[in-house]
Amino acid sequence: MSPFRTLPVLAASAVLTVLAGCSAAPDTAFPTTPTTAATTAAASPGTPSPGVTAVEQPAAPTKVAIPSVGITSSLMKLGLNADGTVEVPPADQGMTAGWYTGGSVPGAAGAAVIIGHNDTRYGKAVFHDLREIAKGADITVTNTRGETVHFTVTGTESVSKKTFPTEKVYGATKAHALRLITCDGAFDAQGHPVNNLIVYATLD
Template identity: 40%
Template sequence: MRRIGDTAIAAVTVVALGTAVWLLGAGSGTHAPPQPAAAEGRPDPAEERLTAAALEPSPPTRIRIPAIRVNAPLMGLALTPSGSLDVPPAEKKNLAGWYEAGTTPGETGTAVVAGHVDNTEGPAVFYDLGALRRGAVIEVDRQDGTVAVFTVDAVEVYSARAFPDDKVYGAAARPELRVITCGGGYSKTTGYQGNVVVFAHLTGSHAVTSRPAAT
């Protein structure tokens, strides 16, 4: 198991974050979610050096990723009895979750956000996560009225059998964020074969401004 804060997360990263039932119904699988290119797994050292000062702890309320049109509320996630990270209700396709026993986005450490790639009706909140590129911006609204702004360092896909717990969940000396969904191909017998993981670090913050809320 990997420990985040004071709580251990099992090697199985999350409960299923997608079903692909709708994809199978479509036949050929030509509408499969995008997977990251190999080049997106190589961080830019210059970008990584630009890190903003850590924020005080505050629970997140919403995540926005403009490059892939994500604007979603966040719910708190706990661990299942087996030690895996739980997931948002599958029927709420535009809802993401954060690991509330761990680091809050913006404070020093590794914060974790997870969401579905699809449900039985079609694409869900993080369907296009694999299309994200290095340098993209992720914004997280927080209860204290601040927005934590992260810059994407890398986007990678891992098989379930070779999921790098230490790399994804390991402690960080600066404010970092991981965004996770299913990916890595699909099997009719075992489901999605792995996970897409976005690695990002804090590069700024500002006050929440009034904007229409997506549901």
């Protein structure tokens, strides 16, 4: 059950739930993809010239672990929907988080984004306890080659769906950054949480 709505590129957006589940209502939202150097590079890796050795592409992430809050999940790949919104994990796979392929690969320069539900109509989801994460916590991401990179949490913020900091989360950066996003906040009259929780982390 998708918690998103259609918004223009670079518009603010957020994850919402209905009671215990993420909502598919048309007024719900999640960040659309901004046009950044990171997304352009991801979409257009280029073709090596004859005689030039190709640079090995970063390996895709397959697993995320946050020991301090008891979170471990495989990672599915998330792209864009036809309307330009970011895909989210299907509600019936709520215990699995997803890596947004339009951003950076975790560990590479730029902003890597991992998205997970808090709850779905099926119950508790993968990032249900993400709100308990603390500054300084370790986040581990493993890739298809079995390599592991560690990130340290630098901060968190709960933001209104109406003022989601799209550029701050998805925008170009020289840092080797990771962002985790899920549902958060009080419920509105329709039973939708009004905020997104964003966790910011940088490569150790």
